[in-house]
Amino acid sequence: MASKLVVGTFLSLDGVMQGPGGRGEDDSNGFPHGGWLPPHVDEGFGEIMGGVFERADGMLLGRKSYDTLSAHWPHVSDEDGGAKINSMPKYVATRSPMTADWRNTEVLVGEAAETVAALKLRTDGELLVQGSSDLLRTLQKAGLVDEYRLLIFPVVLGQGKRLFAEGTTPAGLRLTGSRTTEAGVVYATYDVAGEPSCGSVLHAAS
Numbered sequence: 385m386a387s388k389l390v391v392g393t394f395l396s397l398d399g400v401m402q403g404p405g406g407r408g409e410d411d412s413n414g415f416p417h418g419g420w421l422p423p424h425v426d427e428g429f430g431e432i433m434g435g436v437f438e439r440a441d442g443m444l445l446g447r448k449s450y451d452t453l454s455a456h457w458p459h460v461s462d463e464d465g466g467a468k469i470n471s472m473p474k475y476v477a478t479r480s481p482m483t484a485d486w487r488n489t490e491v492l493v494g495e496a497a498e499t500v501a502a503l504k505l506r507t508d509g510e511l512l513v514q515g516s517s518d519l520l521r522t523l524q525k526a527g528l529v530d531e532y533r534l535l536i537f538p539v540v541l542g543q544g545k546r547l548f549a550e551g552t553t554p555a556g557l558r559l560t561g562s563r564t565t566e567a568g569v570v571y572a573t574y575d576v577a578g579e580p581s582c583g584s585v586l587h588a589a590s
Contacts, residue, residue, distance in 0.1 A: 387507040389444070389500070389523065392436050392514050392533040393547060394421055400544035401517055404537075409452060410545075417541045424537050428565030434465070436533060441509025442473040444500065446516030450476045453514070454486040475503060475511075477519055497526035504528065517545040525553050531575050532557065538568040556580040 394404040403410040403418030411418055445453065453469075460466030474489040476482065477496040484491050492499040496519055504511065513520060513529075523529050534547075557574035564570050 387504045387511040388530045389511050389528055390531045391529055392512050394535045396539050396541045398540050399546040400541045401547050402544035415544050420539050424567040424569050426567045432571050437468050440512035442511045444475045444511050444513045446519035447478045449515040496522045533573045536570040554580050
Protein backbone atom coordinates (compact mmCIF):
# COMPACT_ATOMS: atom_id res chain seq x y z
CA MET A 385 0.00 0.00 0.00
CA ALA A 386 1.28 3.45 -0.94
CA SER A 387 -0.50 6.49 -2.26
CA LYS A 388 0.48 8.67 -5.21
CA LEU A 389 0.93 12.31 -4.21
CA VAL A 390 -0.54 14.61 -6.86
CA VAL A 391 -0.22 18.40 -6.86
CA GLY A 392 -3.20 20.19 -8.37
CA THR A 393 -3.03 23.97 -8.53
CA PHE A 394 -3.86 27.13 -10.46
CA LEU A 395 -0.94 29.08 -11.94
CA SER A 396 -0.39 32.36 -13.72
CA LEU A 397 1.99 32.30 -16.68
CA ASP A 398 4.77 33.47 -14.39
CA GLY A 399 4.12 30.64 -11.94
CA VAL A 400 2.18 32.51 -9.23
CA MET A 401 -0.38 30.48 -7.28
CA GLN A 402 -1.35 33.07 -4.68
CA GLY A 403 -4.94 34.28 -4.21
CA PRO A 404 -6.58 32.85 -7.35
CA GLY A 405 -10.17 32.76 -6.09
CA GLY A 406 -10.82 36.20 -4.61
CA ARG A 407 -9.33 39.43 -3.33
CA GLY A 408 -9.47 38.40 0.31
CA GLU A 409 -8.19 34.87 -0.20
CA ASP A 410 -4.50 35.60 0.41
CA ASP A 411 -3.26 39.18 0.51
CA SER A 412 -0.11 38.40 2.50
CA ASN A 413 2.98 40.51 1.69
CA GLY A 414 0.70 43.10 0.12
CA PHE A 415 -0.40 40.89 -2.79
CA PRO A 416 -2.92 43.05 -4.72
CA HIS A 417 -4.10 40.70 -7.49
CA GLY A 418 -6.41 38.29 -5.64
CA GLY A 419 -9.20 36.92 -7.80
CA TRP A 420 -7.29 36.51 -11.07
CA LEU A 421 -8.93 33.13 -11.80
CA PRO A 422 -12.71 33.85 -12.02
CA PRO A 423 -12.67 35.83 -15.32
CA HIS A 424 -11.39 32.70 -17.08
CA VAL A 425 -13.91 30.23 -15.68
CA ASP A 426 -16.04 28.57 -18.35
CA GLU A 427 -17.65 25.21 -19.05
CA GLY A 428 -14.34 23.60 -19.93
CA PHE A 429 -12.81 24.74 -16.66
CA GLY A 430 -15.73 23.23 -14.75
CA GLU A 431 -15.33 19.90 -16.52
CA ILE A 432 -11.63 19.78 -15.69
CA MET A 433 -12.13 20.62 -12.03
CA GLY A 434 -14.88 18.01 -11.68
CA GLY A 435 -12.52 15.39 -13.03
CA VAL A 436 -9.69 16.44 -10.70
CA PHE A 437 -11.79 15.88 -7.59
CA GLU A 438 -13.44 12.71 -8.90
CA ARG A 439 -10.05 11.04 -9.44
CA ALA A 440 -8.78 11.86 -5.95
CA ASP A 441 -9.01 9.35 -3.10
CA GLY A 442 -7.97 11.86 -0.45
CA MET A 443 -6.86 15.47 -0.07
CA LEU A 444 -3.79 16.89 1.68
CA LEU A 445 -3.87 20.54 2.75
CA GLY A 446 -1.77 23.07 4.56
CA ARG A 447 -3.41 24.96 7.39
CA LYS A 448 -4.22 28.12 5.38
CA SER A 449 -5.72 26.16 2.49
CA TYR A 450 -7.76 24.12 4.94
CA ASP A 451 -9.19 27.30 6.44
CA THR A 452 -10.11 28.63 2.98
CA LEU A 453 -11.72 25.43 1.67
CA SER A 454 -13.45 24.47 4.91
CA ALA A 455 -15.18 27.85 5.01
CA HIS A 456 -16.87 27.04 1.69
CA TRP A 457 -17.29 23.35 0.87
CA PRO A 458 -19.17 22.08 3.96
CA HIS A 459 -22.00 24.43 2.94
CA VAL A 460 -22.18 23.06 -0.64
CA SER A 461 -24.89 20.43 -1.13
CA ASP A 462 -24.32 17.09 -2.82
CA GLU A 463 -26.51 18.25 -5.70
CA ASP A 464 -24.31 21.32 -6.24
CA GLY A 465 -21.07 19.33 -6.38
CA GLY A 466 -20.07 18.97 -2.75
CA ALA A 467 -20.58 15.22 -2.42
CA LYS A 468 -17.09 13.99 -3.33
CA ILE A 469 -14.93 16.61 -1.64
CA ASN A 470 -16.98 16.59 1.57
CA SER A 471 -17.00 12.80 1.87
CA MET A 472 -13.38 12.02 0.92
CA PRO A 473 -10.63 11.74 3.58
CA LYS A 474 -8.84 15.04 4.17
CA TYR A 475 -5.51 15.54 5.94
CA VAL A 476 -4.11 18.80 7.31
CA ALA A 477 -0.35 19.07 7.76
CA THR A 478 0.48 21.47 10.60
CA ARG A 479 3.25 22.01 13.12
CA SER A 480 0.84 22.80 15.97
CA PRO A 481 -2.42 21.15 17.11
CA MET A 482 -5.67 22.46 15.67
CA THR A 483 -9.37 21.63 15.61
CA ALA A 484 -10.77 20.42 12.28
CA ASP A 485 -14.55 20.56 12.00
CA TRP A 486 -14.82 19.62 8.31
CA ARG A 487 -16.01 16.02 8.31
CA ASN A 488 -13.56 13.22 7.48
CA THR A 489 -10.56 15.40 8.34
CA GLU A 490 -7.45 14.15 10.15
CA VAL A 491 -4.84 16.53 11.53
CA LEU A 492 -1.17 15.57 10.99
CA VAL A 493 0.88 17.35 13.65
CA GLY A 494 4.65 17.56 13.21
CA GLU A 495 7.21 18.15 10.47
CA ALA A 496 5.38 17.83 7.15
CA ALA A 497 8.13 15.88 5.38
CA GLU A 498 7.89 13.16 8.02
CA THR A 499 4.10 13.09 8.57
CA VAL A 500 3.32 13.12 4.84
CA ALA A 501 5.88 10.41 4.06
CA ALA A 502 4.20 8.23 6.69
CA LEU A 503 0.75 9.12 5.32
CA LYS A 504 1.74 7.99 1.82
CA LEU A 505 2.79 4.61 3.20
CA ARG A 506 -0.46 3.97 5.09
CA THR A 507 -2.90 5.16 2.41
CA ASP A 508 -3.66 4.04 -1.13
CA GLY A 509 -4.82 5.68 -4.36
CA GLU A 510 -4.34 9.34 -5.25
CA LEU A 511 -3.61 11.92 -2.56
CA LEU A 512 -4.34 15.39 -3.97
CA VAL A 513 -2.57 18.51 -2.71
CA GLN A 514 -4.64 21.55 -3.68
CA GLY A 515 -2.93 24.93 -3.27
CA SER A 516 -0.89 25.13 -0.03
CA SER A 517 2.27 26.83 -1.34
CA ASP A 518 4.27 26.60 1.90
CA LEU A 519 3.48 22.90 2.28
CA LEU A 520 4.36 22.24 -1.36
CA ARG A 521 7.86 23.63 -0.96
CA THR A 522 8.49 21.19 1.87
CA LEU A 523 7.11 18.26 -0.14
CA GLN A 524 9.16 19.22 -3.20
CA LYS A 525 12.41 19.39 -1.25
CA ALA A 526 11.65 16.02 0.36
CA GLY A 527 10.99 14.40 -3.04
CA LEU A 528 7.44 13.40 -2.12
CA VAL A 529 5.59 14.77 -5.19
CA ASP A 530 4.77 12.19 -7.88
CA GLU A 531 2.66 14.19 -10.33
CA TYR A 532 1.63 17.77 -11.17
CA ARG A 533 -1.78 18.74 -12.56
CA LEU A 534 -1.53 22.40 -13.44
CA LEU A 535 -4.20 24.81 -14.64
CA ILE A 536 -2.20 27.59 -16.29
CA PHE A 537 -4.08 30.86 -16.81
CA PRO A 538 -3.26 33.48 -19.49
CA VAL A 539 -2.30 36.20 -17.03
CA VAL A 540 1.03 37.59 -15.77
CA LEU A 541 1.00 38.89 -12.19
CA GLY A 542 4.60 39.93 -11.65
CA GLN A 543 4.64 39.07 -7.96
CA GLY A 544 3.30 36.57 -5.45
CA LYS A 545 3.96 33.05 -4.17
CA ARG A 546 5.26 30.77 -6.91
CA LEU A 547 4.82 27.02 -7.24
CA PHE A 548 8.50 26.52 -8.06
CA ALA A 549 10.17 29.08 -5.81
CA GLU A 550 13.86 29.87 -5.53
CA GLY A 551 15.58 26.93 -3.86
CA THR A 552 13.22 24.26 -5.19
CA THR A 553 14.99 20.96 -5.78
CA PRO A 554 15.58 20.61 -9.56
CA ALA A 555 13.45 17.94 -11.23
CA GLY A 556 12.70 16.71 -14.71
CA LEU A 557 9.01 16.43 -15.65
CA ARG A 558 7.33 14.32 -18.34
CA LEU A 559 4.19 15.71 -20.01
CA THR A 560 1.42 13.10 -19.89
CA GLY A 561 -1.57 15.10 -21.12
CA SER A 562 -2.89 18.57 -21.97
CA ARG A 563 -6.10 20.39 -22.80
CA THR A 564 -6.89 24.03 -23.57
CA THR A 565 -10.23 25.63 -22.69
CA GLU A 566 -11.97 28.26 -24.83
CA ALA A 567 -10.89 30.88 -22.27
CA GLY A 568 -7.24 30.00 -22.92
CA VAL A 569 -6.58 28.02 -19.74
CA VAL A 570 -4.12 25.17 -20.32
CA TYR A 571 -4.56 22.04 -18.22
CA ALA A 572 -1.28 20.13 -18.27
CA THR A 573 -0.34 17.00 -16.36
CA TYR A 574 3.25 15.97 -15.65
CA ASP A 575 4.92 12.99 -14.01
CA VAL A 576 8.03 13.69 -11.96
CA ALA A 577 10.81 11.93 -13.86
CA GLY A 578 13.95 12.32 -11.74
CA GLU A 579 16.73 14.87 -12.15
CA PRO A 580 16.61 17.22 -15.16
CA SER A 581 18.67 16.29 -18.20
CA CYS A 582 21.08 18.90 -19.58
CA GLY A 583 22.95 19.26 -22.86
CA SER A 584 24.06 21.64 -25.59
CA VAL A 585 21.70 23.13 -28.17
CA LEU A 586 24.58 23.48 -30.64
CA HIS A 587 25.56 19.86 -30.16
CA ALA A 588 21.97 18.65 -30.56
CA ALA A 589 21.59 20.58 -33.85
CA SER A 590 24.77 19.21 -35.42
